[in-house]
Amino acid sequence: MNKDLTVGRPGKVLWQFCLPLFGSILFQQLYNIADSFVAGKFIGNDALAAVGNSYEITLIFIAFAFGCNIGCSVIAAQLFGAKKYGELKTAVFTALTASGAICLLLMLGGIVFCDGLLTLIHTPPEILADSKLYLNIYILGLPFVFLYNVSTGIFSALGDSRTPFIFLACSSLSNIAADILFVTAFHMGVAGVAWATFLCQGVSCVLALLFLLLRFRRIKTDGAVKLFSWRLLRRFATVAVPSILQQSFISVGNIIIQSVINNFGVAVMAGYSASVKLNNMVVTSLTTMGNGVSNYTAQNLGAAKYDRIGEGFRAGLKLVWMLCVPLALTYFIAGRWLVYLFLDSPTGQAMDIGVTFLRILSPFYFVISAKIVADGVLRGAGLMKPFMIATFTDLFLRVLLAELLSRTALATTGIWISWPIGWVVATALSVTFYFSAKRKNFSAGDRRMQ
Numbered sequence: 001m002n003k004d005l006t007v008g009r010p011g012k013v014l015w016q017f018c019l020p021l022f023g024s025i026l027f028q029q030l031y032n033i034a035d036s037f038v039a040g041k042f043i044g045n046d047a048l049a050a051v052g053n054s055y056e057i058t059l060i061f062i063a064f065a066f067g068c069n070i071g072c073s074v075i076a077a078q079l080f081g082a083k084k085y086g087e088l089k090t091a092v093f094t095a096l097t098a099s100g101a102i103c104l105l106l107m108l109g110g111i112v113f114c115d116g117l118l119t120l121i122h123t124p125p126e127i128l129a130d131s132k133l134y135l136n137i138y139i140l141g142l143p144f145v146f147l148y149n150v151s152t153g154i155f156s157a158l159g160d161s162r163t164p165f166i167f168l169a170c171s172s173l174s175n176i177a178a179d180i181l182f183v184t185a186f187h188m189g190v191a192g193v194a195w196a197t198f199l200c201q202g203v204s205c206v207l208a209l210l211f212l213l214l215r216f217r218r219i220k221t222d223g224a225v226k227l228f229s230w231r232l233l234r235r236f237a238t239v240a241v242p243s244i245l246q247q248s249f250i251s252v253g254n255i256i257i258q259s260v261i262n263n264f265g266v267a268v269m270a271g272y273s274a275s276v277k278l279n280n281m282v283v284t285s286l287t288t289m290g291n292g293v294s295n296y297t298a299q300n301l302g303a304a305k306y307d308r309i310g311e312g313f314r315a316g317l318k319l320v321w322m323l324c325v326p327l328a329l330t331y332f333i334a335g336r337w338l339v340y341l342f343l344d345s346p347t348g349q350a351m352d353i354g355v356t357f358l359r360i361l362s363p364f365y366f367v368i369s370a371k372i373v374a375d376g377v378l379r380g381a382g383l384m385k386p387f388m389i390a391t392f393t394d395l396f397l398r399v400l401l402a403e404l405l406s407r408t409a410l411a412t413t414g415i416w417i418s419w420p421i422g423w424v425v426a427t428a429l430s431v432t433f434y435f436s437a438k439r440k441n442f443s444a445g446d447r448r449m450q
Contacts, residue, residue: 052273063247071240081302271353290376297380394426
């Protein structure tokens, strides 16, 4: 059901809204974790390395889908908070159309440049064929990825975080079963892992779109609703394009880092592939909580309830820090057992690499989570410039330091150290930008709504 985030105690409202989002993203991450788990356990380290290697390229496509999700979600939340339901429907139809066009262009580019990208990141010859196979199948499923992301963004804008959670829980658990079935019973190898994800994402996409259309039929409006608006497209682009650029550059940065890691061999690639999936599960989960803060901020901005935005920031910070405590402790203390879930041996270089990576990064989850909450407020208020400055600073530092420190005696450890350094600097910037916007009562974001 739709939920008005502009009423009720901010802390309680955010908890009730964000916790299902947290559960949703955990199940979302099961897609990639399941792929790596099945590849590493039932096929071998080369297959794990191939899936992890391709995963860094798929993040470019996910960046675009995520940007469309945020753009539609923020604009829809602002209109929902302002109770402009006719414009809300037009904005959603406009966003779906624009996202579909972007998806088709990406599919074409992916098919054409797939081989070149894999060669560019120094993919070892022994895993090139499997990396290409996994990536090509993934590209075929991009329409499911895009339409599902936009649909869940709309549900969140309406204050409904439970419906996406149910879809993801069912499809992710099905994906695990399909992965194992295709690989162990049908002996399809890496292709089985990719096709299982394709099918399960397709089912969740169709269900999400169907439920979204049924939900919109219940929202009453006066007169006919336009299916497309250039004005609303510009508002969508104002939020979506910076988000896409931000995520895309992060993905490109990760690809550059992956190319540095690839120079150290397949064992290092396998260890990194396992541990980075675990790390991404935490960071992406926290980012989703930040998206919840964005929806909360956007609705309250639309309703001109500015005081609630600051209260939401404090409540969001408490929420992510409470989640960081068990996650950081688990990764730091039990990292070896978690990495072992993906590897076929509890010893060796791949295991040592994965454990070192997690132990260096996990204590800094408290730092990056503060940035994510501040960014959530900035995005929800439409203040994209300061948000991008902080994010690009983090990316620039991580890529530069990974390249430089990998050439020192630190070797791979130097690459992992670049993450915390980038996080600390970027967090300081994001929090500073948040307090600056708060002093101005988020007036710049308010003007963007006009």
